[in-house]
Amino acid sequence: MNGAGGQLSLIADDAGDGPEDAARPNPDEPALSGRAGGRAGPVEPTDEQRAAIAARRRDAFLEAGAGTGKTTVLVERYCAAITEDEVEVEAILALTFTDRAAAEMRSRIRRELVARSRAARAAGATARADELIRAARATERAWVMTIHALCRRLLAAHPLAAGLDPRFRVLDAAEAVRLRDRAANAALDALLAAGDERVARAAAAYQPWRITAMAVDAHERLRSQGMSDPRLPAVVDPLHSPRAGEERRALTPAEIEAATGARAALERVLEGFHRRYEELKVERSALDFQDLELRALELLRGAPALAGRWRERFAHIMVDEFQDTNHAQWEIVRLLAEEHGNVTVVGDDDQSIYRFRNADLEVFRGERRAALASERRDVLPLRGNFRSLPSVLAAVNEVGRTLLDGFAELTAGRRAADRPGGIELLLTLDEGRGQDARRWDSDEIELDPPPSGSPPRVIAEARALAERLRELVDAGEAPRGEIVVLLRAFTHVDAYEEALGRAGLHPFVVGGRGYWTQQQVEDLVRLLGVVANPLDDEYLFGALACFASGVSPDALWLLRRAARDERGHDRHVWPVIEWRYAGGAEAGGDDPEPPRCDPAPLDEIPEADARRLERFCRVLASLRAEAPLLTIEELIERTMSAFRYDLGLLARDGGAGRMANVRKLMRLAREFEQNEGRDLAGFIALAAESTRRDEREGMAAVQAEGHDGVRVMTVHAAKGLQFPVVAVPDLGRALNAGHQRGDVLIGAARDGERGGSGARGGAAGEGDEAGDGDRDARRFGMRLAFPSASSLGLWELVELDAEESFDEAEEGCRLVYVAASRAEDRLILSGIHRPADLEPADEPRPSDTPLRRLLPALVARGWAGGDAAVTLPGPIPVEGDRRPPGAELRVRVSEPSPRRAAELVRRNPPPPEADPLAAATRPPPLLDAGSSAVPVGHLSYSALASYERCGYRFYVERVLGARESVAGHPPDAVAEDPSAAGEPPDDELADPGRGRALALGVGNAVHAALEWSARHGWQRPDPGSLELLLRREGLADERGARERARRLVEGWLDSDLRAELASPGARAEVPFVLGLGGTVVRGQIDLLVAGAAGVPTVVDYKTDALDGGTPRELASRYRAQREVYALAAGDERGARAIHVFLEAPGEPVIDELGRDELVAARRRLETLIERMRGDEFEPAAEPYEALCFGCPAAARLCPRPAWRPRR
Template sequence: MQNSSLVQSLNSAQAQAVTSEADRLLVLAGAGSGKTRVLVHRIAWLIQEQHLSPHSILAVTFTNKAAAEMRHRIERLLRAPSGSMWVGTFHGLAHRLLRMHWEEARLPQNFQILDSEDQLRLVKRVMRQLELDESRWPPKQAQAFINSNKDEGLRPDHIDDYGDLYQKTLVTVYRQYQEACERGGMVDFAELLLRSHELWLQQPQLLAHYQRRFRHILVDEFQDTNRIQYAWLQMLAGNTVPITIVGDDDQSIYGWRGARIENIRSFGDDFGRTEVVRLEQNYRSTATILNAANGVIANNRDRLGKQLWTSGDDGEPIFLYAGFNEVDEARFVAERIQQGLQQGMRRSDMAILYRSNAQSRVLEEAMLRAGIPYRIYGGHRFFERLEIKNALAYLRLIQHRDDDAAFERVVNTPPRGLGEKSLERIRLTARELKIPLWQASLMVLQHRELSTKAGKSLAEFMAMVEQLDQEVRGLGLSEQAERVIEASGLIPYHQNEKGDRGEARVENIKELISATREFEINGAGNSGEETGASLAAFLDHAALEAGDTQAEADEDCVQMMTLHSAKGLEFPVVFMTGVEEGLFPSMQSAEDLGRMEEERRLAYVGITRAMKKLFITHAESRRIYGSEALHAPSRFIREIPPHCLQEVRAAAKITRPIAPSGGYRVQEPDAPYRLGRSVRHPKFGDGVIMGCEGLGPNARVRVNFAGAGEKWLVAQYARLELL
């Protein structure tokens, strides 16, 4: 099969991965090694050379954007439509499964998908019903508790409260929330996976049907799977369905949101005898950048192991800058970006990365002062914007009256004289009778429990919804959307907002109508099912898009983002800022080996985003979260091989730091005092070296002591013990 035209453009490792006949295949794909190319070519090879039907292939990835790109590349490679393939995200495929088997899943046929904001709104309503004080029991905390337990495959009855009031209360919120979802026919994002996994468990004949149907499963970014996703795949693959997973344990950086690095490490043990193919040739970065990344990640334990390399040249050294403070650091970054622009680079060729969002403020100020356009990557996507969610809620309510989240969102938007007291009366009736808010509103009106003004406003609102339902029947999707938006009053409502914001909101609402037209033209999108361009299909599409957390970058501007947001991206020039102890790695990871290793993987991801040039910066002192702190340079800097680094001085001079045995130093080779080194003084106690000055016996050392603060000491008299 190696002579197939499909593999002629691949390197030997890629070709081995594409043509493997193993039933269990792990493709360990390093950063920039062409993993998507391998995944797409393997699907094409299974179809062309192994004669599998496209209908029998299931391919899973983590974002709608990645799924769309995969589908497009498959079609281009095969020169044929890929509509019969199941290609999508875990949530998208689980949703598709539940739509097809709603009865077996014990769901209403027209179940609604709750996005994060609507889910939070429902959690708040449940907590009000339980008379919980939001200041003591933050709703977002309860929401996170619900989602994290669903990701672990746990229902309320599966969670032990250990007699702890905090745990017991959150379990009660979870239980009441679940009951509210069942009553309203609502499904949140975490529920999609949990419910579809339960479908496998409770319907063995259905599971057997899909195990016969799917002849190969392929999974991208496997290191990012959580427990329920892993269990879902394990059930579906069973002992019969071949599976290919592509991932990189060195890029597992989402443990804080449930991803389990153990999944990729234990794949061979859990799924059976596995062939492992390593993709180590990098097509993105220079040899110097790769050597730096390899040097850092080698300090992690229990790696599956690989060494990135390139056939390209060494490229420029990695430039290391120590700012006096965070303002000086930001000024340096802005100056270097201006230099790049003067040399003919585009703004979008450059990216500024930071560990936490709190760091962006000073960097943004420096960019503004320098007049450099920038974009904070990861802003609100289209379907997450307030005005769009308002319009979609009207459409959802017309589609499904029992959608409590949609009802609450628009019953008084635009304002129509329904105060919180009137709404609470409706909620109380719904709670007491265990009925949706729409039905509760009918009961409240029937018994005249509201003031005359509030009752009239509520009746008019409900009559409008009923009338719109009748008017739009038989109309095309875009005509339905246009009519509902017009009748809702949202456009004049948002037009009354001051400044550009109101205008932008109106433009977005109009763009929503354009989105429905595009959806009409493309049918149900890329689902592969003949669902048509119905309102229900569009609303599902919008909810799934809103749940996809990857944001789009556009226009020619410098990209600014957290290191987590940078995964999957690449830029010719990258600035990694704030690379210092206590910030990156974070203070919280210092006592936890698992968290420290994830921080190191994050550093590896950051380094490998750079294609041509990498700047690493840190500040000797930094004011953050309202207080000033002195931080040593990060251990990740010290882990970079010394020959890869060049120190940049403030006066724009460049000198190579002398750093034998992996240490980042600013003085002669035999000096024992490295920046960041922990020391002990007989009087001042333990401290960290923050700076060195001078040479020989008169050299001075600046040490920040935990109990005594910062001290300058003459090295030969300091009596410092190295720790």
């Protein structure tokens, strides 16, 4: 293999930054249920895909639509470059949009190379097989990464040439915002202190916060256009920028003078801000993300010899998500591929949705125009969609035709299915203003609105959607765990979350927003604020009012009254509280002088509140004494523990998500301290400023896998994912709703005013350093503000604003299309409309809603309004050219009326299949009101069991954080198959921990198969489904894995115990939370069954290899697991815990635990936890190979290991 020759491949379709476990990531794979459509197992590529894979010898532009298998094409092209073009792995550069996408691509490439190696070995080509397996191993160091990771590696390889500290780091987004704010304020202060009159007048006219915001915004816009040293564009004398319908007028001399002065002031603040921001970054040896791009671009442009060496390094370059790149990124790629000669570009402009990350769709469109005009490049389509049923695809195509200019229809790769599917449009009528208009906010309509503040019409729409989703769940047509609601923005997410909860659909908001205003975050910030400074009355009252303290509002009012001097002036409250309820403990002495206050109101405070205040004083005194010795992260945890806040938090609904937000606060504190030092007051100020700015910090991530409820997420989070049932609401929201008028706008040059590809904005400053040579070609607009008059648009402000609004509306259309194209089996569109929306529009406007454009198209197809069915054209099949019969879109209209409102107000219990077991079999309450204060802690069952098996390994791995040692072969006990235990390691799989990985992979596949079977009346999974599960674990071609998995699954399904436990009340994969010894233990039960006598039965499948042992002997290792499961599911009558070793399903290990046994089990487990807290980490008394395999302590630290790594 060699690195000669060159090729550039840019692939763009639908990868994204949503949670991988939220949906199946591969459009070519069906669900385990075996629904019709999709593609199971190895299949031949379509003609389109085959052409895209083969186009490696000629320039080509590939347009890959949604769900067309572009990732498969990308992986095949990568592997073909190695196997057919003889290119080394290190000579291929693959750029992805996210780190997650990079990891997934690397994994798939490795699996494909391993599969090809096996095929070569089977054909007798041993040398070729060895070469391919070496390539598969080399993928661990392959150049598969994001563009920012590439830039970082470029700069790290040549720091001196780039003018950087070799130890530079990259700022995270939050720290970069803090530094920008600090730099902008410092720049303005310096200019004002220096007596700059123009800056002083501008600060008076705009207000200081506004002029600094203008400078920061201009700085970001200019740098996103490739300018490393931002300067405002050169302009002519000030011109009036008229609004629509206005005539341009001449400016008065005073306006000209004010405009010239304001622009000069902005220029000076911008220059000072940029200089100070660079200084702050240099002090920290840090770069922001834009620095990575600009510095890498400068490096490649400024050092031709160095750039040439990097060009020689790569024979192939692949870039994922090309439609979401910008000019600087594309210029970097061009510099690395300048002399190659074979360039292939792939993308889909209909899925470009990242303008807010400075993506510029004109880069993609400019390259497409160049490809169409060139005789050396082919333009190849990928339009065959294997994700959506034909009926769903008909609606997706209708959305595309209506909203997107130049939309190319997708063709259908899936077949129609027996599985329930369909397409629906739910309309909520609101006639808006007018005396007789029907509106949801009229006096006679009562919707029992939630506290979110959403308008009544939005509440009505959300509840109508939730009502329909509940109907589908009740009818068995859509399990609630397979439904996702996709929103363009989270503006009204609370209304949808409330509506889904009211309908009993157990909503889960993925990512969320408004992190800093979450109650638990605000509570802890207030508690920290009091630790830092008890004299801050705002934080003090907040801390006293939260449930950690529980002081009543009446007592707070009395405290405020008491903290007044003899003249009635308010004074600090803390000295009063400390004097009365802490005995002056912090001040010293037993009877300190009382503060100036009115003690009479204190006598009226109830005794219960007095005790709470006394406890608050004791805890606060302790925390203030400890605070100087603790990190901020440790102080947060200690504060929670001291006030028992963690226990109360976990006992509330949504406790896991609330605690995840607290853990995120601790992480943010750790990162703050790493960068800013141990500054508690600074961290509290950061939280306050983030809240004031309404930073869109996302909620802490909570594992969504197995969540039996409807998920709510943004379209951006869902990019690259797919779901059986997708609802796309809020289609009555304006397409340009995210557009905000700016005070300063800077646009790229018009076509023809600069060099490059001819696209608007072109490539950043070809031939100039970072594009600075194009400064004069950029366009500029500014709003002139007066202290006592209305503002005035200058230069090209109004025109640039209109362009921004238009671009925002275009992206709004693409967001709707991307959301609709996530659906596999059912698509539900929903929105608020007015009667006028049905009428054809003279011309589209940015302020249109999606429905304003969709509904006239439905009218043209015969819809006359109201509940009805509309026939949409069916998609053309991938293999064929005849359009099938049309698809029926069902339209339902919800009109405002008291009767309809009463229906939408109704609350529904959870659906039957999602109900917990009867009250008798529910887990005991998570926490008891009388629980004592304990340190906060979470334990998974696996952690507790790991500690019980070997406390020393638990300590080394989970406390010290040491990594596994896997040098050497795994012991027989963890081999994939006991019959193969004595065989030598397979040359094709050089992973030292192969046996353990095989065992885990088979176990995961078997558990997933049995979960599916339990949820489908114990149906037997077909071989293709089991093979698919093994493929997902990377084991489809492993010797023995398929047969072993089949034996284990069939063994359970054919067992007498399975038949005995067959019951409608059986539930698979049941998550639980158990309060145990002041610690929260979390886990998941494989199968939970309500027994005939009402005693719950817990079943746990074990895929362990018995290896000559008996189930009872091996079950002794899982005692803690049985006890935890029994405590989680049992009641006062006890529980039955069963371990089923699937190699011997006829020999289940059954433990009957009565009430006394449950009490004893709880005591034993709590003793384990206390030992853990007491730092008792003893090695296992009777170690065995499977226990010791991979332990980091086995080589030298452990006194009696049963296995040591091979040296």
